[in-house]
Amino acid sequence: MIESRCKICGRPTIAKFNVDGQNQTEIEAVQAAVDKFLPMLTCNPCYDAHADRQNSGQVILDTCISLANSSGKRREELALKSTRILAAAIKTYANAIGRQYRAEAKYDEKAFVALLIDRPEKCSETLAQWRNEVRRQTYANTTP
Numbered sequence: 001m002i003e004s005r006c007k008i009c010g011r012p013t014i015a016k017f018n019v020d021g022q023n024q025t026e027i028e029a030v031q032a033a034v035d036k037f038l039p040m041l042t043c044n045p046c047y048d049a050h051a052d053r054q055n056s057g058q059v060i061l062d063t064c065i066s067l068a069n070s071s072g073k074r075r076e077e078l079a080l081k082s083t084r085i086l087a088a089a090i091k092t093y094a095n096a097i098g099r100q101y102r103a104e105a106k107y108d109e110k111a112f113v114a115l116l117i118d119r120p121e122k123c124s125e126t127l128a129q130w131r132n133e134v135r136r137q138t139y140a141n142t143t144p
């Protein structure tokens, strides 16, 4: 067992490894694997939050790409259909980044959905900006 820190939240995490090297070469190979994976280690809550964020972020991105690639009547129809999908995905996303940064990811659902539908090509930027705001809030909370 090796004590490490979660690369996302920095909390102490314990990694369990099955070390059953028979000779020096095998032991060295295990050690190299441990050295390689240790910096990538995350605690379980962070891992789950990360997976939720990835999945919901992908839904938001896919929806926005479809919107960005449509126009006229088709885009209007798509925007209507996307509202519920985006609202649900944003909710999951907010929850995930909130867990990840131990802060509350506040947002106005209607305004956020409208922003994404209005400027779907800015989707990645919009999400990144939001993440940065929530992350800043974390630091503000932890700064004495």
Ligand SMILES: [Zn+2]
Binding pocket: 006, 007, 008, 009, 010, 011, 042, 043, 044, 045, 046, 047
């Ligand atoms: Zn963590």
